[in-house]
Amino acid sequence: MAESINLPLVIREAKKGDIEGVYKLYQSLTPEDLYMRFFTFHRVSYEEIEQLFSRQDHVTLLAESDGEVIGEATLYDDGEFSVAVDPRQRRGGIGTALVSELIKRARSKTIKKIKFYTLPENYPMIRIGKKLGFKLEFHEDEVVGTLEIER
Ligand SMILES: CC(C)(COP(=O)(O)OP(=O)(O)OC[C@H]1O[C@@H](n2cnc3c(N)ncnc32)[C@H](O)[C@@H]1OP(=O)(O)O)[C@@H](O)C(=O)NCCC(=O)NCCS
Numbered sequence: 001m002a003e004s005i006n007l008p009l010v011i012r013e014a015k016k017g018d019i020e021g022v023y024k025l026y027q028s029l030t031p032e033d034l035y036m037r038f039f040t041f042h043r044v045s046y047e048e049i050e051q052l053f054s055r056q057d058h059v060t061l062l063a064e065s066d067g068e069v070i071g072e073a074t075l076y077d078d079g080e081f082s083v084a085v086d087p088r089q090r091r092g093g094i095g096t097a098l099v100s101e102l103i104k105r106a107r108s109k110t111i112k113k114i115k116f117y118t119l120p121e122n123y124p125m126i127r128i129g130k131k132l133g134f135k136l137e138f139h140e141d142e143v144v145g146t147l148e149i150e151r
Contacts, residue, residue: 009094011101014060014072016053021069022062023049028086036122037084059105063094073098075106081115083125096128102130106149116145 008102014022016057026034026044035041036093052060052074069080073083081102085094098139104116117136118125120143129136 008065009097010064011061011097012064014053014062018050018062018069019046019053022053022060023071025069025084025086026073027089029084033084033087036119037082038123039117045103049095050055059109061098061099061101061105065089070094071098074103075102075111075114077109077111078108079111081114081116083116085129088107095124096131099128099132103147103149107151112149112151114147118143118145 012148026049029037031041034043038044052058058076060072060074062069070089071085071149073081073084075081081099083095083098083102085098085112103114116125116129120126120138120141120142126136126143126145129143132147134145134147137146
């Protein structure tokens, strides 16, 4: 199991005032992380984060410690989600905590199935999927994880 989190960690819904914090988090990600998160190598601009915050088709959760955004997970109304954690804060259970909370949010919405796409080499994400009961389909260039939401 991942080591227990020893920082005071808060998982909460993102609000407009978090744009700067989320931007900083994305700046901390490596090109490989960005590829894992967005399936593209481009760096995320401030404007793109503003656009995400202005859309109503998703719930974004943040992991915050000491006033700093150290993780983010977004679930869209179509059931697809993705997650990213600050590279300096990994392997402490934050990714698992974010996805667990997203599952709870999906339960309280009308979403029947949630889904993630990742690369076959993304061991931490595949491990999160396995631990949380996702059905995993392994393809040559991607892994698809799905979870039926029980109510
Ligand atoms: C995927 C990601 C969110 C995981 O975040 P995290 O906070 O490190 O996740 P956790 O600490 O909950 O770890 C999940 C599992 O993977 C394991 N793990 C994490 N990083 C690992 C590493 N580098 N090597 C081996 N195992 C690792 C953990 O030990 C844990 O397994 P366990 O509970 O059996 O010990 C993070 O790696 C990330 O932001 N990656 C870039 C973006 C991305 O790939 N997003 C997913 C696309 S949907």
